[in-house]
Amino acid sequence: MDNSHDHLVKIRNVHFKRGERQIFSGIDMTIPKGKVVAIMGPSGCGKTTMLRLIGAKLKPSQGSIEVDGQNIHRLSRKQLYTARRKIGLLFQSGALFTGMSVFENVAFPLREHTNLSELLIRDLVLMKLQAVGLRGAAGLMPSELSGGMARRVALARAIALDPQLIMYDEPFTGLDPIAMGVIVNLIRRLNDALGLTSIVVSHDVSEVMGIADYIYVLADGKVIGEGTPESIKHTQSPRLEQFIQGLPDGVVPFHYPAKDYAEELLA
Amino acid sequence: MIARMQALGEQGLNFCGTFGRAGLFLLATLLRRPRLIRTFPLLVNELYSVGVLSLIIIIVSGLFIGMVLGLQGYNILVDFAASEKLGTLVALSIVRELGPVVAALLFAGRAGSALTAEIGLMKATEQLDSMEMIGVDPLWRIISPRLWAGFIALPLLTLIFSAVAILGGYLVGVQWLGIDGGSFWSNMQATVHFREDVVNGIIKSLVFGFVVVWIAVFQGFDAVPTSAGISRATTKTVVYSSLAILGLDFVLTAMMMGGW
Numbered sequence: 066m067d068n069s070h071d072h073l074v075k076i077r078n079v080h081f082k083r084g085e086r087q088i089f090s091g092i093d094m095t096i097p098k099g100k101v102v103a104i105m106g107p108s109g110c111g112k113t114t115m116l117r118l119i120g121a122k123l124k125p126s127q128g129s130i131e132v133d134g135q136n137i138h139r140l141s142r143k144q145l146y147t148a149r150r151k152i153g154l155l156f157q158s159g160a161l162f163t164g165m166s167v168f169e170n171v172a173f174p175l176r177e178h179t180n181l182s183e184l185l186i187r188d189l190v191l192m193k194l195q196a197v198g199l200r201g202a203a204g205l206m207p208s209e210l211s212g213g214m215a216r217r218v219a220l221a222r223a224i225a226l227d228p229q230l231i232m233y234d235e236p237f238t239g240l241d242p243i244a245m246g247v248i249v250n251l252i253r254r255l256n257d258a259l260g261l262t263s264i265v266v267s268h269d270v271s272e273v274m275g276i277a278d279y280i281y282v283l284a285d286g287k288v289i290g291e292g293t294p295e296s297i298k299h300t301q302s303p304r305l306e307q308f309i310q311g312l313p314d315g316v317v318p319f320h321y322p323a324k325d326y327a328e329e330l331l332a
Numbered sequence: 333m334i335a336r337m338q339a340l341g342e343q344g345l346n347f348c349g350t351f352g353r354a355g356l357f358l359l360a361t362l363l364r365r366p367r368l369i370r371t372f373p374l375l376v377n378e379l380y381s382v383g384v385l386s387l388i389i390i391i392v393s394g395l396f397i398g399m400v401l402g403l404q405g406y407n408i409l410v411d412f413a414a415s416e417k418l419g420t421l422v423a424l425s426i427v428r429e430l431g432p433v434v435a436a437l438l439f440a441g442r443a444g445s446a447l448t449a450e451i452g453l454m455k456a457t458e459q460l461d462s463m464e465m466i467g468v469d470p471l472w473r474i475i476s477p478r479l480w481a482g483f484i485a486l487p488l489l490t491l492i493f494s495a496v497a498i499l500g501g502y503l504v505g506v507q508w509l510g511i512d513g514g515s516f517w518s519n520m521q522a523t524v525h526f527r528e529d530v531v532n533g534i535i536k537s538l539v540f541g542f543v544v545v546w547i548a549v550f551q552g553f554d555a556v557p558t559s560a561g562i563s564r565a566t567t568k569t570v571v572y573s574s575l576a577i578l579g580l581d582f583v584l585t586a587m588m589m590g591g592w
Contacts, residue, residue, distance in 0.1 A: 120465055142469075149467040160462035174466045177473075222466075 073098045073230055073262045074119060079128035081111070081118060088114055089125070090286040096230075101256050101263040103273040106283035107308060112266040113157075115283070116232045119264070120154055121145055133229060150178055153223030153231040157238060159215035161207040167194070167218050168203040174225045193221040197251060213244025220251060230262045231255075237269045245272065252276055270309055274298065282308060354550045357471075361479055361549075364472040374477040375484075382443040382478070382545075383485030387492070389442050390435060394493040397434060398500025401425060405501070406509050415511050419520035422501030427524060427533045431494035433581050436540035438493075439486050440573035444548035447478055448569040451552025452562035460553075475549050482545030483538070490537035532588045539580055544573045 074096035081089040088111040096102045104112050117123045119130055121137045129136050133151065140148055161170050171190045175181060181189070194200040197217040207215060216236060223231055233252060237245050253276045256263045267273050273280065274294040282290040282297065282305055290297060290305040300306060307315035323329070405421045451474065454460050460470045505511045524530070548569045555565035
């Protein structure tokens, strides 16, 4: 992956600490343009933190993150807000504005960043909602949507400004099989149809394997494996194997570190 | 003993840290470049939310406080054969002190707590984060209109409170207890001065409005994004605002009485 010059995001030697806890210690990743790249790993390994670092919501203690050739953490506030228009982030909860209707939510980025006429905004919003299959729900309020629908609306909002990069934070969590199928399909379809670059953060192995072009697996603050879904599936690394096959015990122990069991009971 | 002193010192440092963050937050909000055409509709919305929706509690409370003041004042003044001075008593008490202070306390309880809860919930549900990721600054879009709306709304609410309270005093004193209406109004007119009384009351309410909304929006923005965190932030807004209002009232009154 590093040989290609056609990369949208370059993460180099990133270290990040939260309080006393070291989240990342020297992460290198490269996200090529036009691809769906998945970042996987067990809960608490820092997948969402990585998205927040790429979106410059957090700052690494060491290392650099370049988005479209710009070191995102060296930009001024104004430059950063401009750069963020090229980045869409789909939050796990959808994070829709609860005081606005579905239509207004999708229109929000267009109203804030463009001077388009109301007529044009209306057409664009309906097109984005049509792309996620929710044109008929334009008049609903977020409280009237199911979890899957809320995520699709958030997706329509995230693509409203036609970003170059779209990041999905745990897009499959808590969805029923139908809604999950819809989201899986949308991620792939929108990526290809709109020429986006997508980063999907998830621990749902089978769904990610089905749509990703390339996968990074994180654990203990490092990249413990990377490759195409096929190569990850056939990996020989015990740690990666345990994660991919969902084995409860192995290199990653089932038990949280503790004193000897018998010793503690008899104490 | 040392542990207690350490805990006290830690609390002091935490307080200074929070106060510093609140100051920087306020400065950052005030320094955002105003975009009048875009900000105006947001400001009108917030004026409705913090101002118009607070009207009921302000009017009802003002009426009852004025009525109680009229009743209590009459019972004291009548012993000195000075019941005609009721208008003066009611008007000066309301315009100088009760109007700005009680309206601000009610405003903190009604609008301040609502602002904190709203902003805190927006933070907890990642709406502020998503706004930032869309490339819209929440300090400009969410905080600034609320801050200015509170600053504008409270003095107006205070004027309404004072007017209604004086009306309440009039209803009890003149309509119910039979004081002469002419002396009620003329005594009031003769003793209440626009600059010393009315303007000073408005200055107080401007200061209170600014402080209450600053506390409310900062507590919401700084809230721990959990249900317990929002509950704590809302409580803090009401407690800190009330203490700040009463403390500042003394300071401002002392300054105003001292010929400032």
